[in-house]
Amino acid sequence: MxxxxxxxxxxxxxxxxxxxxxxxxxxxxxxxxxxxxxxxxxxxxxxxxxxxxxxxxxxxxxxxxxxxxxxxxxxxxxxxxxxxxxxxxxxxxxxxxxxxxxxxxxxxxxxxxxxxxxxxxxxxxxxxxxxxxxxxxxxxxxxxxxxxxxxxxxxxxxxxxxxxxxxxxxxxxxxxxxxxxxxxxxxxxxxxxxxxxxxxxxxxxxxxxxxxxxxxxxxxxxxxxxxxxxxxxxxxxxxxxxxxxxxxxxxxxxxxxxxxxxxxxxxxxxxxxxxxxxxxxxxxxxxxxETLSVRMSRHVENTRTITAFLLEQEPVTRVGYPELDGHPDQALAKELLPNGCGAVFSFDLAGGREAGIAFVDALSVFSHLANIGDAKSLVIHPASTTHHRMDAEALAAGGIGEGTIRLSIGLEDPKDLIADLKRGLRAAGKKAGGSR
Amino acid sequence: MRIAVNGETAYCYTNSRDIETDKPTVVFIHGSGMDHTVWTLASRHFARHGNNVVSVDLPGHGRSTGSPLATVEEMASWVIAMLDALAITDAALVGHSLGSLIALECAASHSDRVRAIALVGTSSPMPVSDAILDAAEADDHAAFDMLTQWGFSKRHQFGGNRNSGIWMIGNTLRLYERSAPGVLFHDMRACNEYTSGTDQAAKIACPAMLILGAEDRLTPVRSTRALQEAIPSPVVEILPGAGHTIMVEAPNAMLDALHKVL
CATH class of the missing domain: 3.40.640.10 (Type I PLP-dependent aspartate aminotransferase-like (Major domain))
Incomplete structure (x- = not known):
């Protein structure tokens, strides 16, 4: 009943x-x-x-x-x-x-x-x-x-x-x-x-x-x-x-x-x-x-667009989002988080610490700061900021690489976020010795 | 406090105080599927104001052992047995919903033991819909849902609790969910089958008060007319904005009203 x-x-x-x-x-x-x-x-x-x-x-x-x-x-x-x-x-x-x-x-x-x-x-x-x-x-x-x-x-x-x-x-x-x-x-x-x-x-x-x-x-x-x-x-x-x-x-x-x-x-x-x-x-x-679900659905939609974009980029060696193939919790995410896995994720850049710093410094739509969950898109390079006291070995133990970037995807038009990320990837690619 | 009543362990909240026989006593009786915690604010208040307070868990409810009793008359006898066990000669009785019928029956059948009654969220008769009875008999969660939602006024479907931090709908639903299987059905059936309330009301000799929610959907104000006419000189307080769950929806107004007879 x-x-x-x-x-x-x-x-x-x-x-x-x-x-x-x-x-x-x-x-x-x-x-x-x-x-x-x-x-x-x-x-x-x-x-x-x-x-x-x-x-x-x-x-x-x-x-x-x-x-x-x-x-x-x-x-x-x-x-x-x-x-x-x-x-x-x-x-x-x-x-x-x-x-x-x-x-x-x-x-x-x-x-x-x-x-x-x-x-x-x-x-x-x-x-x-x-x-x-x-x-x-x-x-x-x-x-x-x-x-x-x-x-x-x-x-x-x-x-x-x-x-x-x-x-x-x-x-x-x-x-x-x-x-x-x-x-x-x-x-x-x-x-x-x-x-x-x-x-x-x-x-x-x-x-x-x-x-x-x-x-x-x-x-x-x-x-x-x-x-x-x-x-x-x-x-x-x-x-x-x-x-x-x-x-x-x-x-x-x-x-x-x-x-x-x-x-x-x-x-x-x-x-x-x-x-x-x-x-x-x-x-x-x-x-x-009051606008939680409206925002969260757009956060997730934008995140899915951005992660799909990053997967195709040469300097990107890993994208860590549970919905993607290769994430160890993909099946569990489908079961427990069918509406999405949020809007914060990290990815790794070839070229290590220098590439990470160059990437962040080249962005203009993403804000470089220590927070997540803003309507605006945010970026941080943990190895040079939140985890700057750690050497490569200590970072690795925490699941962080020297080229790891953390993004919090906001509510902007995704084409503008992608254009911004392209600028960052070009800068990172130069540091990594790439040609893009 | 735990005491033996009719061979079972009965729990009553006393504000962690011993019963003092020279003090007046106020007994609080909860409604269907509930327990003593619905009366915590009021119990604490009247304890501070010089009363023994005895907020009961009816048999099979909360911390009291035994099976739930089948009829309002049996429940009333149990309340009197509890007073006996506590060596309390007479008391004011405050009851909510099913508890109000128990208080009414006590006042009518044991008039020497009852010095005043306050009937909160009451009506007599108190018919229960087949939908609720059927769901309760099947231990179907839908019974909890119906009583929770219909127990609050329309304006309180979204809360607005003056008692900070408590989601009033959630807390009430959880109390129902904590009741043992079958308890709610026993209680609702007892309400439904207690048809002698207006006859009994005519026998009431002590001060009597009705505290009603203006927006009560389970025991609407209009359904209390027979009771109001049957009780000799009742004091009637209708609380604006409140539904059936008056202790949660209008705790302060209810306290103020209770002072008129307690």
Missing amino acids: AGPDYPGLDTLALHAGAQPDPSTGARATPIYQSASFCFPDSDYAASLFNIERAGHVYSRLSNPTNAVLEERIAALEGGVGAIATASGQAALHLAIITLMGASSHIVASAALYGGSHNLLAYTLPRFGIETTFVDPRDPQAFANAIQDNTRLVFGETLGNPSLDVLNIPAIAEVAHAAGLPLMVDSTTTTPYLIKPFELGADIIQHSATKFLSGHGIVIGGLLVDSSQFEWEASGKFPTLSEPYEGFHNLIFTEEFGPAAMIQRARKEGLRDFGACMAPTSAFHILQGI
């Missing part, structure tokens, strides 16, 4: 979480640029502080503009709730500190965004949280790395930089068999390309700076909880299932049921670490999400 249909992705992207402003009738979500919110009387104030009423106290904890964004991303992902954070990094940190403390352990994909890798590999160990990095293509490696004190399994839907497609169903099965949640970073895919909760993931992290906002104008992160993970049954998460002295011995699983994890993250992590999102940032991200 079929029940009533829920609103579709495009409709939710425009409407979820929002109502016309009750005081003014404004149709767009207003920017509530206010640090604090007045209490009508002392009892009302006490009731807000004691989680008896819905409302806002202080914008580090919650804000009306942020609340719309939080409900919208939770609706788009099919989750139960979300928290907007100052950045994607803050969202990752918030999830970790909500679920564990010192003497804990994480099993993570080795193919992570550099910022995430830094947090897990270098910073968190100072606070007693260790991470074992494993091959994202090997679910058994995740299983083998799980220890008694492991509290989280983590990976990116599309790994950095080789676009390893995370086998979410298989890795979720491994995590759940060990009584652990799987968190995925879905920054490059967004809910338009993949719905990780439907595949078995339990928590999603976004850098909303990228495709969700989509215009390179804002820094923000989002943490979304599916509520499907059974925290009490696992027995490994006392922050959720045992009394919390920091809030009058509140037991989050008892009082909030499905929303236990996201409520603890707000009542403790957001409160104490303070990495909240600015309301104006939430407004910008909401504007971006």
Whole structure:
């Protein structure tokens, strides 16, 4: 028997979480640029502080503009709730500190965004949280790395930089068999390309700076909880299932049921670490999400055009996009990402570091900068920028060559992007000793 | 708090406090397929205001063991048995949907144990459509979908939760999904078959309040006329913008309304 249909992705992207402003009738979500919110009387104030009423106290904890964004991303992902954070990094940190403390352990994909890798590999160990990095293509490696004190399994839907497609169903099965949640970073895919909760993931992290906002104008992160993970049954998460002295011995699983994890993250992590999102940032991200599917489909369409072009170019020795022949995850990509594998990919140029630098310097439509997911096309040469401290051997270990170029394909007319790339390839070819 | 009631383990949320017999008690009773967490905000509020709060998980729901009970009358007897187990002589009862029928039945059949009732998202009779009953009997997810969507007002189909960060549709759907197989059907059938509500309502001697959602599609305001006429001098509060899921859609207005009888 079929029940009533829920609103579709495009409709939710425009409407979820929002109502016309009750005081003014404004149709767009207003920017509530206010640090604090007045209490009508002392009892009302006490009731807000004691989680008896819905409302806002202080914008580090919650804000009306942020609340719309939080409900919208939770609706788009099919989750139960979300928290907007100052950045994607803050969202990752918030999830970790909500679920564990010192003497804990994480099993993570080795193919992570550099910022995430830094947090897990270098910073968190100072606070007693260790991470074992494993091959994202090997679910058994995740299983083998799980220890008694492991509290989280983590990976990116599309790994950095080789676009390893995370086998979410298989890795979720491994995590759940060990009584652990799987968190995925879905920054490059967004809910338009993949719905990780439907595949078995339990928590999603976004850098909303990228495709969700989509215009390179804002820094923000989002943490979304599916509520499907059974925290009490696992027995490994006392922050959720045992009394919390920091809030009058509140037991989050008892009082909030499905929303236990996201409520603890707000009542403790957001409160104490303070990495909240600015309301104006939430407004910008909401504007971006309104056109998510329109933009993402064009991003993917342009990416397919550009990758097809690059495959035919002589100085190009490799194009790493999971839809293409030769990518080790082509079959998995067809299964998990039928609408496309995003708009960020890398390719290798003959001629090494010098060719890569020449290529980047010759471009004029592509912007040379350290970001992805802008409406404008972006380029970076990792060996001379983000990974400049690494020698050739270290780069190779990370799946990066001296001639590797990373592109984030934007929404420009693809003929203009191809013309720009041709200029870059000519410059690279000269450095490589080619004749084109 | 877990206690023994009728040979099973019954769970009730008490705001982590012991029951103090010299305090007034407010009992919160959830609706079909739900559990005590729908009352968390209200429970915390009335606990801070000097009440014992007892937010129950009906048998077979949430953390309470046993099979779901078949009739509203059995559920009402169970609530009284729970009061006995807690050594509570009388209490105000707040019920939502199915829980409102239980509160009504308690007030009518055990008037010495009930000092006030608040019926939230209520009607009597409370007929359930064949589509929902059939789907619930088959443990078909469509039953959850129908109740979730029709349980919210049209304006809240897209959310707009004043409780930050919670996708109100998703949280309600997940509560249904967490219910054990068969539980929702037992509950919906009990609602459907409780046809003596208006007769029982006439027996109510304690203060009674109806809190209704102006845009309720499951128990529309117009379907409460018989109940309003049967209850002696009811206080009726109609909350604008709210559908059937009043604790989520209008939590603050509901709290303010409850203070009129509690």
